[in-house]
Amino acid sequence: MHYKNKTVWITGASSGIGEALAKAFYREGANLILSSRRAETLEKVKKGLGEEQERVKVLTIDLADSKSFQSKTKEALGLFGQIDVLVNNGGISQRSVFEETDIDTIRQLMEVNFFGSIGLTKEILPHMISRKSGQIIVTSSVAGKIGTKFRTGYAASKHAVQGFFDSLRQELYEHHIDVTLLCPGPIKTNITKNALTGDGSSFGKMGDLHETAMDANEMVQKVWSRLKARKEEIIISSPKERLALFVKRISPSLLNRILKNSKVV
Ligand SMILES: NC(=O)c1ccc[n+]([C@@H]2O[C@H](COP(=O)([O-])OP(=O)(O)OC[C@H]3O[C@@H](n4cnc5c(N)ncnc54)[C@H](OP(=O)(O)O)[C@@H]3O)[C@@H](O)[C@H]2O)c1
DSSP: OOOTTOEEEEESTTSHHHHHHHHHHHHTTOEEEEESSOHHHHHHHHHHHOSOGGGEEEOOOOTTOGGGHHHHHHHHHHHHSOOSEEEEOOOOOBOSOGGGOOHHHHHHHIIIIIIHHHHHHHHHHHHHHHHTOEEEEEEOOGGGTOOOTTOHHHHHHHHHHHHHHHHHHHHHGGGTEEEEEEEEOOEESSTTTTOBOTTSOBOOSOOHHHHTSEEHHHHHHHHHHHHHTTOSEEEEOOHHHHHHHHHHHHOHHHHHHHHHTSOOO
């Protein structure tokens, strides 16, 4: 599979992993639709990609506003006439214990991370099904497999993403549409700064775990051949998270005991 001349719609393209994915798809010769809420930042990302600016369009979207998805998808389809790859990447994290977290904050996490991803997918599917081709990439997380402190709503949203897209994949085989779940461990982006605290305000600082984590461009470089090969799931994490995933499989209770005393911010 190659991405040259394919059209790729990326949400969360204004920063971090989405921006790094945009650079990689651009290098590969794809047409790009960059989406997130911040138009100016998306324009900066667009400018930074390279000289072939006609291959890149900006389309703002708020993933919490599901009512806009139908018209935004129509707009996106009009930009290059088709969409071959949808990258559901936009998302927010959480840093708060549940006891001090408003239910509305949990709803916000579910709205953006879960309903945002499945809502856009729902809109683009008829187009992909009619063409009998497409790839849906979803940035899940190791938090979609392992729950930790301070991430109740975030882990819930990513577990929901995992379950949803694993199920959807089964329905899409017959239409030749591939679903790729990308599951990173900590990556050095603004995710912690933008994470929601209990009252919905931003955490505002980079956590230690992310300060020393892998850079987003390096991450994309490491997963690139697997993305192109349309692997069903790609886990990209440090040896520590890989070990945690292994322990979870063989002894979930042992993992819980280890996590109880681990630093997870
Ligand atoms: N970094 C990590 O450690 C890590 C690990 C596992 C998974 N992930 C996942 O990776 C994805 C990207 O995160 P990141 O690490 O690159 O963090 P980031 O640098 O904070 O980027 C988040 C992106 O999501 C967009 N976004 C947030 N809320 C949005 C909304 N309501 N509507 C539209 N776009 C929205 C942001 O754009 P605007 O602010 O411009 O809207 C931004 O482009 C997320 O799904 C995250 O859960 C990250």
